Amino acid sequence: MTMLERRLAELFDREAIRDCLYRYCRGIDRADEATLRSAYWPDAQDDHGIYNGPVEGFFQWALGVFRTGPRNVHQISNILIEFKGERSAIVESYFNALQRGPDGKGTQRQFQLAGRYCDRFEKRGEEWRVIKRVVVFDWVDEQAAPEASEEARFGRRRPIGGALPDDPIYELLAAHG
Numbered sequence: 001m002t003m004l005e006r007r008l009a010e011l012f013d014r015e016a017i018r019d020c021l022y023r024y025c026r027g028i029d030r031a032d033e034a035t036l037r038s039a040y041w042p043d044a045q046d047d048h049g050i051y052n053g054p055v056e057g058f059f060q061w062a063l064g065v066f067r068t069g070p071r072n073v074h075q076i077s078n079i080l081i082e083f084k085g086e087r088s089a090i091v092e093s094y095f096n097a098l099q100r101g102p103d104g105k106g107t108q109r110q111f112q113l114a115g116r117y118c119d120r121f122e123k124r125g126e127e128w129r130v131i132k133r134v135v136v137f138d139w140v141d142e143q144a145a146p147e148a149s150e151e152a153r154f155g156r157r158r159p160i161g162g163a164l165p166d167d168p169i170y171e172l173l174a175a176h177g
Helices: 003-029 033-037 055-066 150-154 168-175
Strands: 040-047 052-054 071-083 088-102 108-124 127-143
Touching: 003 033, 003 071, 003 088, 003 108, 003 127, 033 055, 040 055, 052 055
Parallel strands: 040 127
Antiparallel strands: 040 052, 071 088, 088 108, 108 127
8 A cells, every 4th residue: 555545544434433423413412323323333331420331231221211301412523543553442532511401300401511522433344433432521510490381592593403314414314315
């Protein structure tokens, strides 16, 4: 393999890792289980602070949260990828998350979170996914949840983002799939 071929292969790998991180955000924000699962290998480990263990347990926890109709917005930036051989990478990604939903007593709570996903990625075949994730929290700000309905607050700003299958992205994907 020439130097140019190696560099191009590394660029493709970097883009595949970024796409995986973005799939995680869509999966968690749109309550899309299949997309969320596609970001992790089935034997992955996840330490989300509130959950630490096999990724299947994290999925079950997330599915429970999805049923409450939460509003989530996750944004990822400052993605630093350090390859450790051809099939492994350590990836640090900064995140900002806005989360709103009911607590265990049904009271609406809202948080602004910032931190980092400290991930180990593995490449299996031609696909990169998370094999180990540690979520590091650098900022937490609890905010008062709004009392007015989303329809009242958003006014004419439509459409309002939603969960699978109601979010507009899924109509676009189906129409051009």
